[in-house]
Amino acid sequence: MADGFADYVGQRHERLCRTAYLLTRDWQAAEDLVQTALVKAWTAWRRIEADPDPYVYRILVNTHASWWRRRWRGEVPTEALPEGPAGPDFETGVARRSALWAAVGALPPRQRAALVLRYFDDLTPQQVADALGCSVGSVKKQLSRALARLRVDPALHDLKLEVLR
């Protein structure tokens, strides 16, 4: 049991930290979040050993949600938006992605989690649903709302997201 767990941690730790960072936007918090998720995974390891990822993602998302409720309720992400969109620079990929990064940071945690799991971890809608503890239909709704909010974000007001495939 112990070796399998150590192998899993060794292989997946950095990736999980990156996912956690995309949820928290803070590396220290991300590492704490992953550590907490792995502690819970360790206690259930015999049960989840065959396929630990769904369990670990679910703990990661749920723990982050509980931390957010406890610590950060009512706070608004303060990351500065990029300078005004006018001018040819805005058309460059860097500026465009910078604006998108800021806009994603302003999304509600659940919507952001859906985007991260779907587009960073490449989970299927069903796997995202398992992680979020909801139906596939609810995941699609969360993704759709998230993308809709990005479309109307002031920093992206003249940009358009392609329709979700």
Add this chain to the structure above:
Amino acid sequence: MTRFTEDDLRAVFCENSVREAGSPPRVSEIRRRGTRSRLRRRVTAGAAVAALAGAAATVVPLTGAMVAWSGETATSSQAGVELPRTLESRYGPVSLIFGQTYRSVGERERITFRPTSVHTGVALRCADPKAWVLVRDTKGTWNDLTPCVRLGRGLQVQYEERSVTPDWLRAPQSLEVWVFPADAPIGSPTTGDRCALADRRAGTCDGPWDREAITAMPERLAAATGPSRGLWSIGVYDQEPRPGS
């Protein structure tokens, strides 16, 4: 009008989640915290069962794995850590006035009792005779770190008029007890004298922990070993209060 695609989202996530060097995974700490979490859950579950069963236990701690000792005959699960109702001592027979059985080692435990005479005694029993025991008495003095088997079957400590505190019979007294697993990395008594790679600040000597350092700061060894399962009991014995005292 600029279009964002799913690939833009993927690229944004990938670019912004890259870092130079992160902390390596701390698997040992994960296991320690996991073990602690498991123990807490078992204690909580056990406490719930005990409450439902109307058990006589009157003390349910929030931390640590402990079962109250009610003085009955030991059950099979407590084999090896039974506390007899009475013990002989140099001042005559003494009776059990306080007893508790713990199910984990590697954690600080504190017991409080109310002496009935100045001849109070303490006895410890461990399911694993090689487990290490460290007790700090009411005056704050540590006894030697000792394998449980060396404590014998009688009292480990017994007080008398000159060794008790002035308020011995007027106030509750307490003891701090640490029991470490038999495989805890504890050096031999003479290790410190021939240590090739001593780390006095860390309290280690060629790897194992220096006994003096453990006595000074048992928390550090406990942090290294983490809690684990292990059955042990502590009993406080005393004489019947003298009439008029």
